[in-house]
Amino acid sequence: MEKEEKLMYKVLKQEGRAKRARMETVHGTIETPVFMNVGTAAAIKGAVSTMDLQEIKTQVELSNTYHLHVRPGDKVVKQLGGLHKFMNWDKPILTDSGGFQVFSLSKLRKIKEEGVYFNSHVDGRKIFMGPEESMQIQSNLGSTIAMAFDECPSSVASREYVQASVDRTTRWLQRCKDEMARLNSLEDTVNPHQLLFGINQGAIYDDIRIAHAETISKMDLDGYAVGGLAVGETHEEMYRILDSVVPHLPVDKPTYLMGVGTPANILEAVSRGVDFFDCVYPSRNGRHGHVYTNFGKINLFNAKYELDSRPIEEGCQCPACRHYSRAYIRHLLKAKEMLGMRLCVLHNLYFYNTMMEEIRNALDEGCYEEYKQKKLESMAAGPKD
């Protein structure tokens, strides 16, 4: 079967529940655990281009379906040859389903069995999006991995609401799978090998999440995500849910924790069997001059960096640290020069991508727990001066 030929996901090594895997896609290999770099509107915020991504160890770029549907329009992207050609990026791309944005950006929305009716946050025009529409848009974008269209219920939703929502998300998932199969078989499809990941939901109800995980695991999707976390619950609740749910997802498929998180969150989630991550923190923090180091996060606006001729982090091989000092970057940020944001975002993404490389190396060497403890302690300790 063609499907099995193209999805080659192999777990290379395990340590406890943590897994080190390799995934072959039509756009190249993904070594996991991996942190996907978020480029919402087909660009990483902070003036970072796909050429830059080649220099900071980015393996997978993540773009947002809803944003691209609204502007420039997925049909425009398709006419231009798909997202890979549009952005000039030949490595894997994951697109989200658009569901999260529909639910979080639109004030006026109505959820029905067929999908969601809502108003565009840009111009207010009425849009309908259901499982088929989400798949069609993602097919037009031609990403490597498409995400299923789901509802992400609020972490404070009632048990009754969450159960009904999850049941509908399961029905939507089957529709996504059917529509994706149809789209991938069409002649003019941008990427006929597009993969589909399903999404586990259930808010903070462990039993609903477990039952849902078991149901979708039987649907033989290309990967499985845990959604609806990092939306307000505590870190401890998140770890508890991962402890409950991940064992009920197939170990021989990618395990993706959506929208997470801090370096510590990632280290803990890897221990719990997750190997795909994405988060806006490194780029968002970078734009505000908050940069990650192995001794914790520092705020470059702080006056103590005015005469600091050291790089953000000694030894860091990112484009910012190889060439510029904290003092210079601080000056750029204070002077509101865009270059300051760009350099901080480049460093932060490099920091995350490098941490993932360290995680993979530690797993390869069978010393992940030891590595994790040292990394967590060092980051919690704060800068030495």
Place this chain on the structure above:
Amino acid sequence: MEKEEKLMYKVLKQEGRAKRARMETVHGTIETPVFMNVGTAAAIKGAVSTMDLQEIKTQVELSNTYHLHVRPGDKVVKQLGGLHKFMNWDKPILTDSGGFQVFSLSKLRKIKEEGVYFNSHVDGRKIFMGPEESMQIQSNLGSTIAMAFDECPSSVASREYVQASVDRTTRWLQRCKDEMARLNSLEDTVNPHQLLFGINQGAIYDDIRIAHAETISKMDLDGYAVGGLAVGETHEEMYRILDSVVPHLPVDKPTYLMGVGTPANILEAVSRGVDFFDCVYPSRNGRHGHVYTNFGKINLFNAKYELDSRPIEEGCQCPACRHYSRAYIRHLLKAKEMLGMRLCVLHNLYFYNTMMEEIRNALDEGCYEEYKQKKLESMAAGPKD
């Protein structure tokens, strides 16, 4: 004399009044005619770094003394080893005198024989700047070339005002020269080989400008600028003044037309003997999506580029054109992604720097006038589609 060893400016070729020269500085060679790339606050606006400048044929970076004096402070820059080290740029840097900003940014100012009293445009605090202060600040910055402190009288100022102003500028120039000699001889000077360019003024009064040019030419400075142009007068007035004044400046010294201008302005000024230029147009226009091509300037916000998969200019080897399409850059601009501005600024600076290269090649081959006519006609013709 040490001075003559370090300033090695040689006219290699002349065609009419146009000159092709080479200047050796402690920070390397400048091939002229040259367009200096403006990095106001020690950074090119549009998230462009000195690493980028290495890739777009930049020979000289220009920073603004007034801005750096206000933030981060020239003493901070000196403590960090000077502007070259601060920005990580090892090629020539020219700093302006700060005078132009003092006169244009400050509403409250008082000009006296000793210098100018004014209020900072950032925090309103009182600042005094005279020839000595300007030289001290530029010495702290350690630029390759410092500009003399002058007054740039308005193009609508009366003849009486302009004459008095120019006379004072001449007295200030001698004070600049004396102070620079003193600073260059100090032990802890960042760049003891700092060069000084004088500035010709006189608004639109040809005779005042000519007399001033003759006076300052006798002062044996390292180079001569024509200031106070491109501030509201017509292009024809500017060309007429260049026709009048440049023959009264030494041909065996650099001839710098400050703040100019459009590609056509530069082509015309080269014919009139100018070989140093600077202007904010390419970066400012780039930030607004206005990009230069050999067939005129185009506005990437225009709807007709929505599906245009061609680069900004076919064959352009800039980082934007080598990798991205008009459609993609247009999308970035519309989505307010900083990357859109960055790519346009990179293209525009590359366009200017490449035009200067073409100008030098045409002069080397003795066909400058022919080249100029073809270039002007092509740019005036507009895009072919």
